[in-house]
Amino acid sequence: MRRGFAALLLVAVLAVVWLLRPYPPPHVVPPVATRDYDEAVSRLARLTTRDAGGLTSGCATSVRLHGRRTARAIVLLHGITNCPLQFAGVAESLSAGGDNVLVPRVPHHGIANRMGPDLARLTAGELADLAGECVAIARGLGDTVVVAGLSTSGVAAAWAATHVPGVDRAVLIAPAFAPEFTKSPVPRVVATWLTRLALRLPNRFVWWDAKRQRALPGPTQTYFGFSTRAMAQAYRLGEDVTRARPQPGVRDIAWVLSDFDDAVDNGRSAALAAVWRRDTPGVRQRMVRFPAADHVLHDMVDPLQPGAQPAVVWPVLIAVIRGEALPAGTPARETTPSASAR
DSSP: OHHHHHHHHHHHHHHHHHHHSOOOOOOOOOOOOOOSHHHHHHHHHHHHTTOOSSBOTTOSOEEEOOSSOEEEEEEEEOOTTOOGGGGHHHHHHHHHTTOEEEEOOOTTOSBSOTTOGGGGGOOHHHHHHHHHHHHHHHHHHEEEEEEEEETHHHHHHHHHHHHOTTOSEEEEESOOOSOOBTTBOOOHHHHHHHHHHHHHSOOOEEESSTTTGGGOOSOTTSOSEEEHHHHHHHHHHHHHHHTOOOOTTOOEEEEEEETTOOSSOHHHHHHHHHHHHHHOTTSEEEEEEEOGGGOOOSSOSOTTSTTOOHHHHHHHHHHHHHTOOOOTTOSOEEEOOOTTOO
């Protein structure tokens, strides 16, 4: 009896060790930067060939160019289960201001089947590869390269700033570095375990709204739920980012957070910003936060989300992306990251 119990215990321990063993960071070779505008346009054509058939209308990679190199080239990375339509309004405003703007489709997104069966195939390497290729293209489109991303793509933007030469400014919008429970921050070690478990256990589809399911209100291009495997791949990239530091040449990193947001732990962002401020003092850090009383959503970009406030949020995002002062009258407040900020 004792031997049987000991054998079962050993098997259980080995299973846990196997499930929780570390994942190596994604191996991505940063692509060579484009040298001029024409080469960038040629690379853009190749990038758009990645768009699969059967996409929801408007969900293909979006490009707004002025026919020449501009002062700024901006890459906007949409959030998980959404598509480039999410950033369409912001992209149009930035383009109207004279910027060349690229909004790539994240792999396995924007497919007309809103159950998102292909999403489970998303990998950290694909997110990193997309961010790197877009930076390389943007080098030929503008003098200053800005990469901005929302949620899991906020992590991809951070990865670009820490791993890809050529980023001048990174804007991290409500970045999702690790799994969280609603209104309950998850300790770092637990978040790491949860990520590794989700990477190795069978994938699950989780409804965004378990009651409404396919009757999900809001934008009609988003999937009805998310893949646990895809989320874990983004968190895997987040683990890599938290161990890295901004690349030489990065001039500033901006964080745009909402204290109403219960999908991510803003304290995790504040802590990382403080570390980067300590270790790379030459990089300017901007921490822009919307007070909880203003009810700014986690997805603060898509104007079709129920409760969206584009008139409040978009001017702030556009100013931060352009490296300008916050607009007068905004409820958002800018602070300097510190170790005690949460």
